[in-house]
Every structure is written in structure tokens, then in C-alpha cells.
Amino acid sequence: MPKPWATLGVDLHLEPAGGGLRRGLTDALREAVRTGRLAQGTRLPSSRSLAADLGIARNTVAEAYAELVAEGWLTARQGSGTRVADREVIPPTGGAAAARAIAPPHAPARPVPAPRPERPRPAYDLVPGTPDLSAFPRTEWLKAARRAFLAAPNHALGYGDPRGHVELRTALAGYLSRARGVRADPDHVIVCAGFAHGLHLLATVLRARGLKTVAVESYGLPPHWRQLTRAGLTTTPLPFDELGTNPGELDDQGAVLLTPAHQFPMGVPLHRDRRATVVDWARRTGGVVLEDDYDGEFRYDRQPLGALQGLDPDRVVYLGTASKSLAPGLRLGWMVLPPTLLEEVTEAKGGVDTCGTPDQLTLAEFLTSGAYDRHVRAARLRYRRRRDALVRTLATHAPHLQVTGIAAGLHAVLRLPPGTEQSVTQAATWQGLALHGLTTYRHESATVPPLDALVVGYGTPPDHAWAGALEALGRVLP
Amino acid sequence: MPKPWATLGVDLHLEPAGGGLRRGLTDALREAVRTGRLAQGTRLPSSRSLAADLGIARNTVAEAYAELVAEGWLTARQGSGTRVADREVIPPTGGAAAARAIAPPHAPARPVPAPRPERPRPAYDLVPGTPDLSAFPRTEWLKAARRAFLAAPNHALGYGDPRGHVELRTALAGYLSRARGVRADPDHVIVCAGFAHGLHLLATVLRARGLKTVAVESYGLPPHWRQLTRAGLTTTPLPFDELGTNPGELDDQGAVLLTPAHQFPMGVPLHRDRRATVVDWARRTGGVVLEDDYDGEFRYDRQPLGALQGLDPDRVVYLGTASKSLAPGLRLGWMVLPPTLLEEVTEAKGGVDTCGTPDQLTLAEFLTSGAYDRHVRAARLRYRRRRDALVRTLATHAPHLQVTGIAAGLHAVLRLPPGTEQSVTQAATWQGLALHGLTTYRHESATVPPLDALVVGYGTPPDHAWAGALEALGRVLP
Secondary structure, three states: OOOHHHHHOOOOOOOOEOOHHHHHHHHHHHHHHHOOOOOOOOEOOOHHHHHHHHOOOHHHHHHHHHHHHHHOOEEEEOOOEEEEOOHHHOOOOOHHHHHHHHOOOOOOOOOOOOOOOOOOOOOEEOOOOOOOHHHOOHHHHHHHHHHHHHHOOHHHHOOOOOOOOHHHHHHHHHHHHHHHOOOOOHHHEEEEOOHHHHHHHHHHHHHHOOOOEEEEEOEOOHHHHHHHHHOOOEEEEEOEEOOEEOHHHOOOOOEEEEOOOOOOOOOOOOOHHHHHHHHHHHHHHOOEEEEEOOOOOOEOOOOOOOOHHHHOOOOEEEEEEOOOOOOHHHOOEEEEOOHHHHHHHHHHOOOOOOOOHHHHHHHHHHHHOOHHHHHHHHHHHHHHHHHHHHHHHHHHHOOOOEEEOOOEOOEEEEEOOOOOHHHHHHHHHHOOEEOEEHHHHEOOOOOOOOOOEEEEEOOOOOHHHHHHHHHHHHHHOO | OOOHHHHHOOOOOOOOEOOEHHHHHHHHHHHHHHOOOOOOOOEOOOHHHHHHHHOOOHHHHHHHHHHHHHHOOEEEEOOOEEEEOOHHHOOOOOOHHHHHHHOOOOOOOOOOOOOOOOOOOOOEEOOOOOOOHHHOOHHHHHHHHHHHHHHOOHHHHOOOOOOOOHHHHHHHHHHHHHHHOOOOOHHHEEEEOOHHHHHHHHHHHHHHOOOOEEEEOOEOOHHHHHHHHHOOOEEEEOOEEOOEEOHHHOOOOOEEEEOOOOOOOOOOOOOHHHHHHHHHHHHHHOOEEEEEOOOOOOEOOOOOOOOHHHHOOOOEEEEEEOOOOOOHHHOOEEEEOOHHHHHHHHHHOOOOOOOOHHHHHHHHHHHHHOHHHHHHHHHHHHHHHHHHHHHHHHHHHOOOOEEEOOOEOOEEEEEOOOOOHHHHHHHHHHOOEEOEEHHHHEOOOOOOOOOOEEEEEOOOOOHHHHHHHHHHHHHHOO
């Protein structure tokens, strides 16, 4: 039998990188496709034969293939094996605009290397975390930008308040007060570039105060935990039971990061008694509560529970963003801070405003003109319908699977039969469906027994792709 | 015992709404508080007695109370029961929009506290650092925003590359290459929120690498030095003589911050031999050069000297911004980094993009469409005329005072007779003229003999105030 690798005629330079063999293999294959050494349409050897050829485990090859399928470099079709994807699916690299920039009419430009292609997107995307970007109200946003920008005084374009523009802080304080029960004085609002930026600033401040540990939830977003460890903090998960996160074991951690309105990803609100427990703990120990109110706008069955911050604005830092309600690309978030933290967080920001005047003033105008409310109402309806469709489809086609959590947000948790999560997500990857299992969101030190489930982000697909995404989901369910 | 509800004298209209009894009760109570029917400070009946009175479960009342406490309408304190919160502690409601959301259109909105008055601006402003904000090309900017935003693919609104949008990095690489001789690969460009943000990130990285000291110039911007000390670094000034900053004494500092094209504020370019000395030092010692190219676009007598970065992109970090060429309020800056620093700086950014998509894409469009070049050309002409007017005025009315530095930038240094600087700046303050003496920009550890001079920022006043500012300056000169 000829060596399958030899058949490909590609030299892999397979050196175990930091991430080990799998990472090395993935990188080498990606590079081979990117540079064209592996031509479009080339059929790759089966994972079994390539593994034998390279003398490595079959799983290692299968995982590398799966990752490259998810990234769009390879395609996998039942019956036709794994092939190098057609170039058409790789997004453009800047094209005409780039050419114009590089070669101005009169100056001989030095050559600028083309930017790397962005990671290709899968056919369907049910990964939670991003709203339907096709529904972003572009025209309304541009109108608000025009109104806000033409009305702004000249000095609004100068060096501004490090906390952010007062127009935006005032609009946010009003909005958060009425919509989320936040006790917000515009002076205590700090505009930041999204949740991760806000958490990064708070982590820096807490570390500088001498904190070593932050309690987090057993389930959550690993990038948020990494944001804390990046600042030198250790994260310790709180227990999780049928009532949700249990803060009863909070001790001397100094700070806790929670999603009280709608636990991410489990989808339950923090139990009333436990809200009180958290605040009591903070008062007793001088601890700080970081409240991640990531999708507080989206509750479908009743009024959302007010923010935990309303219980004790001196102990709770409220964090919110426009990332779910409008778009992550705006990079606009906000913190409502206890007065004792204001100065330190401003310092951590480098003592300067980090968000652009045009975008800040546009959001302020969006909020005060009512455009924000209108957009959120329409989005709520859209996501509610999607959630209903998801629940209906599952009730019909997979009645043995249970959707858990409250009717809220942009994602649902779908319980799977024990032991099936990995095979379902793998099948999804092979079908070009981006889909995360619950395991992705489980803290590595969590003591809660592992649970097989999917976290289905129904907010992400554009309307035209929603039915297809739902069908693709149906095909991979057990 | 009187009915507690009767005691309150409030008609609840307690009809089970969609959300059931609890929802109905919560809404009715909120409405009663909002409209003032339940006055501030009113103590509510215990949940037990109100539940008995209404004939509903105690839990229903307790939950309604808890929710309203969470929302800030009620307060609950150990020992004093549940009360209607003081109006003062309820944050503003955002005026018209809020009134629409909470209350029917005819209800009077709760007053919104006025934002704190900003620091009053002087009658005339000759402090350097800000361009003429009245000349910001608002209409052009909005047009570019419209073109860029309507053409952007949906995914441009998602979570982006932590380095910034590839369109902007590509446009910047092209622009910096032709306009400033920067050797820029879009992959090595990181978009940041202005110079201070970029320096903050670099200082964090250098400190984490173990650096203790950064060499700076004897004259410079104290906020930049503070940005370094904030990160735990010490700044040591290099000598300054008639040829400008002298890097000959660079030793084991590990990094140096320079303004090579146009020393700020002294206005001289870094001498050719000294450019070579700096790069030699960096190569010999593994040191890093931070090049602050703050006004490289504005040279009036000849082509500006290319960026120092062009001499050795592996040793020099290039920093530029839109703050002088467009406006500081855009909060858009850029770094071109040696590959070895890329990952660390991205990490210091928190691993996320910090600048908004609309503003980033607009600047990219501004650069590639030629609007940026047109604006810079017009600004160059405006500032050159102002500089000429300043020099002419001084030659006529104060021929004993010398304007030093090259014909460039947005400020000039005006030498004063020894011992007069303080009295001149004091006189200016009394006349409502914002004006800085050179002392403001002298490093406290500088060994260069103090020099009496003014740093006149002629870029700041709007056109209509320029003549007045010049006159005001004339009145305070010795």
C-alpha cells in the first residue's frame, strides 16, 4: 500500500508544537491548504490510514480534520470523505480596497503582504454568544450617528472624560434604572469596550488590591475565566445544583463573578434566597460581586428580574454591553461601579477614554430617542419566535430530549442521553454545523457531575439560515 | 387590626395579568410607588399580613417585594422592614424615552439630574496637543461612515480580531508605508484607542518582561511619563543639547521613548547621527525603541523625515494616532510592532478588540478613499498659515523673542528673556488665555539648565478665534 502521505506529495514538517501533536498536525495541514500545496478538491486519506502512516493515534488525525472542517479549510461529506474545500468558501482578503490603499496613484508603494484570510465560517452557526448580526439596524444607527454627530459641540471631539461621554453615561443611567432596576448615577458609570474589557480592568484592580482568588460559576464562559487568570487571579467554581449556582460556600475569595438574571449557559435565574446570600456575604466580608447582566433585555415569559446591583450598589459591580442587544462589533459596554472602585478602574483604563466619540454619542442618541427600545422589542420578538420554533421542533422530532432553563436569552440548553454529547458535536462539525456541547462551558475544577447537553445559540443565524440551521440540528440529534 | 391594605389607602387593581398574581401585584405596587400614591419612606405591611389581607400566598407577596427591592423601588433593611425608597436614591430615568417606557405618554417624567458642568473653557486656548476641532470634516466623516457601514459584511459586526479590523490595518499599513516610510505588515499593526492607550499597553508588557526603567527625553508630555510610572516603570531623562535629544548615554534601560520626527515640545528632529545611535543601541542591547510619531503629517518646509521604525522594524515600535490629524475624540491610534511583541501586546489588550467597528471601518474608508489625504493637506495649509502669522506677528511686535524649532507641527516654542516665563503664563491665566510655559514639559530629573519659553499651540483655536488668540498672546508678552 502506498504511503497515503506520500500520495499527497506534501511535506508536513510535523513537529509537536506547544499544543502537542494534534495542534502541530492541524497547523501543518492548514498551512498546506492555505499555500495551495494541497489543491482544492484534493481528497485526504482516511484518518485511519493517515494515522497509521504517521504513527500517531487515529483520534489525533480525526480531531485535526474536524477542526479544519469547522474552520472551513476542509469539507467532509458522508460517502465522499474529507476534501480540501473550494477557495470560494474562503472569505475575501481586502480586494479592491486593499489594492487602493497599497498603491496610491502617485507614489510607488512598497509591497504590503496581503492580510491573512480570516477564519472561514461554518455553513450553520448555533454557537451562543452573538446576536443575529443581519438584523443590526444599520440605517437607524446611521441616522442616529448623523443626528448625534452634527449636534455635538466641537469639544466633544477633544480628549474626553476617562469614564466616557457624559451624554452616554446619563442615557445609560436612565435606561439601566428603568429597564434593569440598576441604581445608577451617571458619575458612577464607566463606559468600556465590551464585557471582556470591563472584566480585564476589574481583574487588574482586584489583583492590585491583593486579591488572589475569584469565585466563579461551575458553568460559564472560559474566556472570562481566562481574563481573570491573565490578571494573576485564580478562579474557583461555586457548586451548582437544581436551584442553580449555590453561593453558600463563598468564603474569603474577595470577589465573585455571577450571571444572576440568567445563568450562562444553564439558563436559570439565581434563586431569590441565593441573591440574598451573595449580598450578605459581600457585606459581611467586604467582598465584591461582579454581575454579568449579559442578556437582561431578553426575557420572554415575564418581566425580567431586576439586577442584583439594585440590592446593594456599594457591593455589586454591574456590567452590561451592547453586544447582545445590538452587536459585539460596537465594542461598547458599561460598568456601574461602587464609588470606592471608581478611581482605581479609571486608572486601570490608563486614565483615558477608550471609546470613540462618534460611536458613544450614537449609542446615547439611540437610547434617548427610543430607537434602542424599539430595536430590543423587535429582537425580543424574533428570538422568542426562534426559541418557540426550537422547542416545537424538538417536541415533534426529539420528544425524548428536554430543553431546560427559562424562556429567555439567545440560547437554550438541550439535555442529551448520557454519553452522547461528544458524538453529537462531532457529527455537527462534520456537517458544517458549529455547535457547542455543555462540556465547553464547564469549569475544569467544577465538582458537579458532568452532564451531556448542547448549548444551542439560536440568536446567531440570520433569518434566512435559521430554518436550515434547525434542520441541520435535527440531523445530528440522537 | 385594621386591614394593612386599607392602611396604605391604595387601590391595587390586582388583576392577574399574563404573568399571574405575582406579576400583577408587582406591577401594581411599582405603579403605586412610581406615581407617588405610595409616598417615599412609607413602611409596607409585612408580607405575611398583606398576603392574609389579599387572600394570596405569602410567598407571592414576598417575591413581589423582593423584585421591587431589586429594582430599587423599595428598600429592605434588617429591623426596619420594607419601605418605599427615597426618590433621591432612585437614579434618573432618561427623560422622554424613560417616561415612555414606564409611564403613559402623558405622565410627567421624573426629573433627570443635570450632568455635572464640565470644566469651563478659557476664552482663548493656545495649549498644544489638540488640533482645530471646528475643522473636523464631519460631513465627509459621516459620508465615509455610511459607505463603509452599508458595505460591511455582517460578520464585521461580530467579535473581531483583537488587533483591530483587517480593513483598517491594511489601509494603515499602506498609508504609513507611503507617507511615513514605516515598514508595516497589516499583521503587525494593532489598532488601539489613541497614544495613551498604546503606551499603557506597551508599558504593561515591558514591565511584565522585567523592565524597571524607560529612558525618556528631557522635555516631553508628563502624562506620557505618568503612563509609564503607572505601570511600575521609572523614567530617566536623556540629555538635551543644541542638537536635540542625545541618546549617547543610553545604557541598560531596556527601552526608550522618543519623538524623532519632531521633538515634543522643542520642535527639532532627532539628529541623523543620533538616529543611528539609537538603533545601534537597540541592536546591541536588545532594547526597544518607542517612536511617538505624533504629528509626522505636518511638516511645512519640506518632506518630513521618514519614521525611525524604517531603520529597524524589529527594534522600533511605531506609534501614531488620528488625534492630531483628525480629532482625539475618535480614540483611534495604531502601533506597528516587532513580531516578538505582537502576542504580548494583544494579551495586554485583554485579548479583545477595543475599538468600535463603525469608527474603525470609517477611518479605513477615509484612508482608502483619499479623504484622509485631502483633509491632511487642507489642515497642513491651515496650520502653516497660522505658524506664518505667528512668526510675522512676533517679528513685528516682539522682535527680541525668537521662535525656535522647524516649520512643522501644531506648536512653536517661543524663547523668553530669562526669569520671565512664570510671570507671562500668570498674566495669560488672568486674561483668560490658556498658555503653557516650557517648564510644564520639563522632566523633573532633567539636568539640562532650565530655559524660559512658551509652548504655543497654534492648532487649537477655531479659525474665528485665531486672530483674537494671537492678540491675547501679544498682550502678555514681555
